[in-house]
Every structure is written in C-alpha cells, then in structure tokens.
Amino acid sequence: MRRDTNHALVASILRGGVGVGGVLLAVGLVIGIAAGDTSAPTLRLVDLFAPGPLHARFELAGILVCGATPGVAVLALIGSLAPQRDWRAVATATAVLAILVVGMILGHV
Amino acid sequence: MTVGLLALAGLILLGLLSGSLGALVGIGGGVVIVPALTIIFGFDIKTAIAASLVAVVVTSITASGRYVRLGLVNTRLALTLELATALGGLAGGFTGTLVPSSALSVVFGALLVVTGILSLRGRGEHGEYVHTAGVAQAGWETSSPLGGAFWDERTGAMVSYTARRLPLGEGASFVAGLASGLLGIGGGVLKVPAMNLGMDVPVKVAAATSSFMIGVTATAGLSVYLGRGFLHPAVAAPLSLGVLAGALVGARFASSASPRALRSILGVVLVAVAIVMIVRGVG
Numbered sequence: 001m002r003r004d005t006n007h008a009l010v011a012s013i014l015r016g017g018v019g020v021g022g023v024l025l026a027v028g029l030v031i032g033i034a035a036g037d038t039s040a041p042t043l044r045l046v047d048l049f050a051p052g053p054l055h056a057r058f059e060l061a062g063i064l065v066c067g068a069t070p071g072v073a074v075l076a077l078i079g080s081l082a083p084q085r086d087w088r089a090v091a092t093a094t095a096v097l098a099i100l101v102v103g104m105i106l107g108h109v
Numbered sequence: 110m111t112v113g114l115l116a117l118a119g120l121i122l123l124g125l126l127s128g129s130l131g132a133l134v135g136i137g138g139g140v141v142i143v144p145a146l147t148i149i150f151g152f153d154i155k156t157a158i159a160a161s162l163v164a165v166v167v168t169s170i171t172a173s174g175r176y177v178r179l180g181l182v183n184t185r186l187a188l189t190l191e192l193a194t195a196l197g198g199l200a201g202g203f204t205g206t207l208v209p210s211s212a213l214s215v216v217f218g219a220l221l222v223v224t225g226i227l228s229l230r231g232r233g234e235h236g237e238y239v240h241t242a243g244v245a246q247a248g249w250e251t252s253s254p255l256g257g258a259f260w261d262e263r264t265g266a267m268v269s270y271t272a273r274r275l276p277l278g279e280g281a282s283f284v285a286g287l288a289s290g291l292l293g294i295g296g297g298v299l300k301v302p303a304m305n306l307g308m309d310v311p312v313k314v315a316a317a318t319s320s321f322m323i324g325v326t327a328t329a330g331l332s333v334y335l336g337r338g339f340l341h342p343a344v345a346a347p348l349s350l351g352v353l354a355g356a357l358v359g360a361r362f363a364s365s366a367s368p369r370a371l372r373s374i375l376g377v378v379l380v381a382v383a384i385v386m387i388v389r390g391v392g
Contacts, residue, residue: 006184007177007178007180007182007184008178010177010184011174011175011177011178014170014171014173014174014177015174017170018167018170018171018174018353021167021170022167022349022350022353025346025349025350026350028342028343028346029117029346029347029350032343033114033117038111038112038113038114039110039111039343040110040111040112040341040342040343040344041110041341041343042338042339042340042341043340043341043342044335044336044338044340045335045336053343055343056342056343057342059342059343059345059346060340060342062342062346062349063163063335063340063342063345063346063349066163066166066167066170066349067163067166067328067331067332067335068328069166069170069324070166070169070170070321070324070325070328071325071328073170073321073324074188074325077184077188086185086252088252088253089185089188089189089252092188092189092191092192093188095192096188096191096192096195096325099192099195099196099199099329100195100325100328100329100332102199103195103198103199103202103329103332103333104332104336106199106203106333106336107202107332107333107334107335107336107337108335108336109336
C-alpha cells in the first residue's frame with residue numbers, strides 16, 4: 001500500500017478552480033445585469049479575446065477555468081505519480097489528458 | 110438569443126435546486142437541468158446539454174475537492190476508468206451535436222426512466238470489506254491490484270478494499286461517458302452502481318471517485334459543444350452559480366435530511382418528466 005502525497009495538492013487545485021471560476025462567472029453576471037445587457041450569444045474558445053459583450057466573455061472565462069480544472073488536477077496527479085515510479089498510472093493519466101486535448105482540438109476543427 | 114432578468118433568476122433557482130439535490134441524494138444535476146431547460150425555459154436540447162455539462166463540471170470540482178481531501182477518492186481507479194469514460198464522453202459529444210434534437214429528447218426520456226427507477230429503489234451498500242488495523246491514514250491506494258483504504262466514520266475503523274472485474278467497470282464507464290457527452294449528464298448514476306455492485310468498491314469510495322471522474326468526463330463532452338457553437342455562457346453562468354450555492358446549501362443539510370424520502374420524490378418526478386420528454390421527442 002502507498003499513501004498518495006498529492007491528495008492535498010489535487011484538493012487545492014479543485015478548490016482554487018471553483019473559486020476563481022466562480023468569481024469570473026459572478027463578475028460576468030453582475031456586469032450583464034448592471035449594463036442591462038440581456039444578450040446570450042454562443043461563444044467558442046477563440047471568442048474569448050474577440051469583440052463582443054463583456055459579460056459573456058467574463059462568463060466564458062469562468063467556464064474555461066472550471067473546465068480546465070479537472071485537466072490540471074490530472075496533470076498534478078501525473079506529477080506526483082511519476083516520483084513513485086507508478087508508470088502504468090502515469091501512462092493512463094497522460095492518455096486521459098491527451099484525450100481531453102484531442103477533444104478540444106477536434107471540437108474546434 | 111436573450112436572457113431577461115426573470116429567466117436569469119429562474120436559471121439561478123434551477124441551479125440552486127439541482128445543486129442541493131445533487132448534494133442531498135448524490136446525483137449529478139444533468140437529469141434535472143436538461144429537462145427543465147427544454148420544457149420550462151424552452152431552450153433547444155443541445156443548448157441545454159452544453160449548459161448542463163458546465164454545471165456538471167462545477168458540481169464535480171466543488172464536491173470532489175472535499176472528497177479528495179478526505180481520502181475517499183481512489184485516484185488510480187479514477188484514472189483507469191476515466192480512460193474509457195473520457196473516450197465515451199468525446200464520442201457522445203460528437204454524436205450529440207450531429208443527431209436531431211427530437212431523437213436526443215427520446216433517448217434522454219428513456220435514460221430518465223432508468224434513473225427514476227434506480228432512485229426509487231435507493232442505493233445500498235454491497236459487498237463485505239476488511240476492517241484493517243495498522244493503516245495510519247485514509248487515502249491509501251494500491252496499484253496492482255487496484256484497491257485502497259478509507260476511514261469509515263459509521264464503524265469508526267479503517268476499511269480496505271480491492272476493485273475486482275475491471276473490464277466490467279471499464280465497459281460501464283465507457284457507456285456512462287457516452288451518456289454524459291450525448292445527454293449532458295454526469296454519468297454517476299451508471300458509474301456508482303458499476304463500481305459498487307460490479308467491482309465490489311465500497312459505495313462511499315465509488316460515489317467520491319465517480320464525483321471526481323464526472324468533471325473530467327463532462328469536460329471531454331463540453332469541449333465538443335463549445336467548439337461546435339452550442340454554448341451560451343449567459344445561460345450556463347447563472348445556472349452554474351446556482352449549482353455552486355446549492356451544493357453548499359445541500360451539504361449543510363445533508364446530515365439532517367432524509368435521503369430515502371428525497372430519492373423517492375426525485376424518482377417519481379424523473380419518471381413523470383421522462384414521459385413528457387419522450388412525448389415531445391416523438392411528437
């Protein structure tokens with residue numbers, strides 16, 4: 001048996017992700033309400049820095065932070081499993097991360 | 110598309126409700142959110158699925174942060190099963206953006222019937238586990254065979270377990286991922302029974318591990334909906350903030366509420382909603 005030393009780090013990443021993402025979502029919501037802007041356009045990843053409603057871009061940024069958080073957590077797991085020489089788990093985690101990256105690329109093609 | 114103040118308040122309320130339910134009865138919000146967004150708010154099901162996937166990610170990272178800290182998530186088991194689930198999520202995401210909305214409504218309705226029946230039946234512990242002396246900390250894991258140990262508050266002892274029948278778990282995980290990407294749900298309703306009943310993983314570890322996994326799975330599906338232009342951030346944002354608040358409220362009352370009664374109510378509601386979804390899809 002072995003104790004994973006990464007649990008505290010992964011928990012911090014998850015809490016940090018939901019915190020930062022939540023703040024960005026809330027800021028976007030407040031900006032939209034304050035400006036009386038009720039538009040709800042569809043946005044893609046590339047629209048984050050493109051001209052458009054400010055509230056929607058803040059909200060998209062919040063969604064992206066939340067969406068990236070599980071991937072960052074997997075990355076942290078790779079970083080902590082490698083020193084334990086658990087290569088099977090490292091390879092599995094890397095493959096999971098690769099699937100997420102491929103999905104992001106293929107989704108936007 | 111526009112979202113007025115009344116709809117905004119409604120989305121926050123919906124998120125609050127699904128987030129609370131998720132924390133109280135251990136379901137992802139998707140089975141509540143997608144039907145509500147299509148039936149009550151009148152959104153297209155693909156817009157609803159994209160918004161639901163964002164809410165599922167938020168639910169996952171909120172809940173699993175706590176579970177990971179408590180040592181209830183078996184990260185090696187999660188990664189092993191997630192390989193199949195993420196592939197399923199990606200496949201489901203691409204399929205979901207291609208098939209007609211009416212077909213998605215029928216498939217979602219069928220899934221709700223299954224979920225409703227599972228909720229009515231409840232979820233009990235399956236299998237017997239070894240109470241281990243001498244293991245100092247929760248969160249111990251073994252890589253071969255996959256297993257671990259966790260602190261069981263109910264019995265006040267450290268419990269060790271070994272995951273069995275991995276191919277069965279991987280098969281169920283792929284189907285759960287497919288359902289997640291296709292229908293905008295977390296997939297925990299399939300993964301938790303597969304891990305507990307099929308792989309002999311204690312239900313607490315199964316629920317916590319599934320909670321961690323659904324964030325990764327939903328991200329795989331979400332990336333496709335985001336790329337294909339189905340994501341309306343102004344719909345997903347109030348919903349997700351509601352979910353965030355609801356998860357915190359639900360967790361506060363989790364110990365005093367009766368999960369059995371809540372599950373029964375949820376089961377009846379889901380079956381009723383399923384009938385509406387199927388009728389709308391066919392009609």
